[in-house]
Amino acid sequence: MTARTITAAVLVIGDEILSGRTQDTNTNYIAKFLGTLGIDLREARVVPDVEAEIVAALNALRTRYTYVFTTGGIGPTHDDITSDSIAKAFGVGIDYHPEALALLGARYKNPADFNESRKRMARVPDGADLIRNSVSIAPGFRIGNVFVMAGVPAIMRAMLENLMPHLERGAVVHAITISTRLPEGRIAAALGRIQESFPDVAIGSYPFYREEGFGVQLVARGRDSGSVEGAAKAIETMLEGEGDRPERLKN
């Protein structure tokens, strides 16, 4: 049970997220994906298409977590500055990657169509390895502990699949969710005592306000399934003692 904890951060790069134009869904997808591998997502940041911001955030995150996953900014247009910023953060050069040039070039029957802008997508920092994707061909790349992916969700997901074999895995977190109609404020003290009894389980309390009514979802999460089950049972017993009929939800 003392296996090394594998941690990760997500760095979302893009003005369109900060302006509110686009709702980021990549972080949530990556969070769930890492969960299946037993990797803990510990932090996420969103920064604009500004080199100094990308460099500073990347260097803060890559020195702190096992892995960093970036999304966005690796296309062919002037606002795609991620690859250059990553090279700068690592203090390395950047050049056309022969394999990336071959992959991209093969898409065009007329060589004139493989123009400078499209060739830009083959530029990767020195020492980086490509991450392939079957959706748009243009690859992402890995350098050190940083995985650089596209922002378009379908492409990002294809890249995530392809980089999976390169990730170290941890013990998977087990989660049990219990739904109750009792208000948080009535069960909070008892819930706090249960949390104290199960120090290796993280118990979260998430109220919801929906059309069909109010309620709370109580989530027990931990790497020891026996402890998680024990905490869940203690929560259910407590809720029943308060006159509720708690419901376990499928996770």
Add this chain to the structure above:
Amino acid sequence: MTARTITAAVLVIGDEILSGRTQDTNTNYIAKFLGTLGIDLREARVVPDVEAEIVAALNALRTRYTYVFTTGGIGPTHDDITSDSIAKAFGVGIDYHPEALALLGARYKNPADFNESRKRMARVPDGADLIRNSVSIAPGFRIGNVFVMAGVPAIMRAMLENLMPHLERGAVVHAITISTRLPEGRIAAALGRIQESFPDVAIGSYPFYREEGFGVQLVARGRDSGSVEGAAKAIETMLEGEGDRPERLKN
């Protein structure tokens, strides 16, 4: 046109976002809300329910941006540690706020129902002002340039409405979105030249891959509506020169 730029950051606090259990939608809502006030959202971070992480992130953000908006962690349960963490970040004490106690206490006919857990929601850092909400009564608070809000979206939105009068406003950013069926790689060079001609406009290029087909949305954003219109016209003329019939989208 040399009005002060008002900047902001969002700090999302909550294990449930990082585990992938919950898709954060508050950041996108706040981004759009700030946009209507001419405030630039410059960064967003998600941190877990861990005091040291909240303190470090808050102190990094509040010293850098005009405003910081936090969401999550101000309820009655043991995992709600935002208020204490904010007090620690500011190096001030924390105590029951008389007005918050009165607001919350008025909800309970039986004084015994206003238990310690519920009273916890009236604890705010010394010197903070309350942010009211009509949805759940439990208030958020403002301390210095930091606005502390609930994580439940309906409550967060009610708080955002109520704190609006306290925000300084900036010049609103104008945006024009143009949709094209031409691939990014074909127009990238021309688009880059247009960007160079309109330095006070930020031109973004966002490819989409949908069932109905591929395409790109080109967005021109800036505070000078004449420049934005000029950039948009230049983009449309360029696209028409490439044989496309570009379409302006309503923003």
